[in-house]
Amino acid sequence: MQFIDLKSQYQALKTSIDARIQKVLDHGQYIMGPEVAELEAALACLTGAKHCITVSSGTEALLIALMAEGIGPGHEVITTSFTFAATAETIVLAGAKPVYVDIRPGDCNIDPALIEAAITPATRAIMPVSLYGQVADMDEINAIAARHGLSVIEDAAQSFGATYKGRKSCNVSKIGATSFFPSKPLGCYGDGGALFTSDDDLAQAMREIRVHGQSQRYTHTRVGVGGRMDTLQCAVVLGKLERFEWEIAQRKQLGDRYAELIKAGGLPVELLQVGDDRDCVWAQYTVKVANRADVVAALKEFGVPTAVHYPRPLHRQPAYLSENCPADSMPHSNAAADQVLSLPMSPDLTHAHQDSVLEALRKALR
Structure with a gap:
């Protein structure tokens, strides 16, 4: 059993993906070829x-968004501590300071009720993370940002395809940034990402930044990066778009089935809450368990692969420590880091495999 079954996905889409890749090999425009504009429009x-602006990775997407907003030395960006390092990494690379806010234990997303108290005169943006595939409380976050004149950048690396109050992730704030890392809900076969905005000026800035700050060839109007998404990777994503809606529906169905069977079996597992006004695309199907190390070891013996997203919050990471955020702060983030466990999840996961996972989990929890 695979934690994420990319092989079955490729077999289902082989004809389309192969044809898309061959087309790029035939025309030879490997940088900014026609597939780039085609994917951005789609x-x-x-x-x-x-606007959609494809970029070289989800990490680069966050960095370019911060640069486009003029965020740099002396500025602060409020974000969650319970996320992958790239969230804080890009803030630091931009020259700014990450300011951490704790999560809500129910869904592991940033708690909007704690954000306003973290705002200072140096705050320039809020960067919520739509963790595990569920959009954060964007209406509340956007309202706080509007009151204080701040930007909101959604880190949607795990939630592309999710819906929040009838709107799609990446279109619920001033800027949305996502990743096409192979394991994401919509992935390529390498690194890739995209930025989304409906602000014309921001879109132009982000387009220029991704090509070394050029407004036209050899005219550098701003400091930029080499952040283009390869044409070949855009071709792969175009091929995968053919059944993306089906895959999202499958992820939701499999997530619901996991929850129903866990509840029906009376397993001592805490499920993450999904809001009534949104859905979750389950980039990872994550639950909380006690004695996680023992459970992981037992599941491994039964042939069930697992992962932990994430075992140590950023406020306890050596590279991202904050003098205003000691290790024992962020109690919900600390508790989640000790308890979260991700089970196999991908659109091609069969019910038989899912049943095997749950039977092994039942035995592991004894």
Whole structure:
């Protein structure tokens, strides 16, 4: 059993993906080829955002967003401590300071009720993370940002395709940033990512930044990066878009089935809560368990692969420590880091495999 079954996905889409890749090999435009603009148009339509700008990774997407907003030395960005390092990494690389806010234990997303108290005169943006595939409380976060004149950048690396109050992730704030890392809900076969906005000026800035700050060839109007998404990777994502809606539906169905069977079996597992006004695309199907190390070891013996997203919050990471955020702060983030466990999840996960996972989990929890 595989934790994420990319092989079955490829077999289902082999004809389309192979044809897309061959087309790029035939025309030879490996950088900024026609598939780049084609993918950007398709993704903008899918999210409802006016602009999509493909970039070289989800990490680069966050960095370019911060640069486009002029965030740098002396500035602060409020974010969650319970996320992958790239969230804080890009803030630091931009020259700013990450300011951590704790999560809500129910869904592991940033707690909007704690954000306003973290705002200082140096705050320039809020960067919520739509963790595990569920959009954070964006209406509350956007309202706080509006009151204080701040930007909101959604880190949607795990939630592309999710819906929040009828709107798509990546189109629920001023800027949305996602990743096409192979294991994401929509992935390529390498690194890739995208930015979304309906602000014309921001879109232009982000387009220039991704090509070394050029407004036209050899005219550098701003400091930029080499952040383009390869044409070949855009071709792969275009091929995968053919059944993306089906895959999202499968992820939701499998997530619901996991929850139903865990509840029906009376397993001592805490499920993550999904809001009534949104859905979750389950980039990872994550639960909370006690004695996680023992459970992981037992599941391994039964042939069930697992992962932990994430075992140590950022406020306890050596590279991202904050003098205003001691290790024993963020109690919900600390508790989640000790308890979260991700089970196998991908659109091609069969019910038989899912049943095997749950039977092994039942035995592991004894």
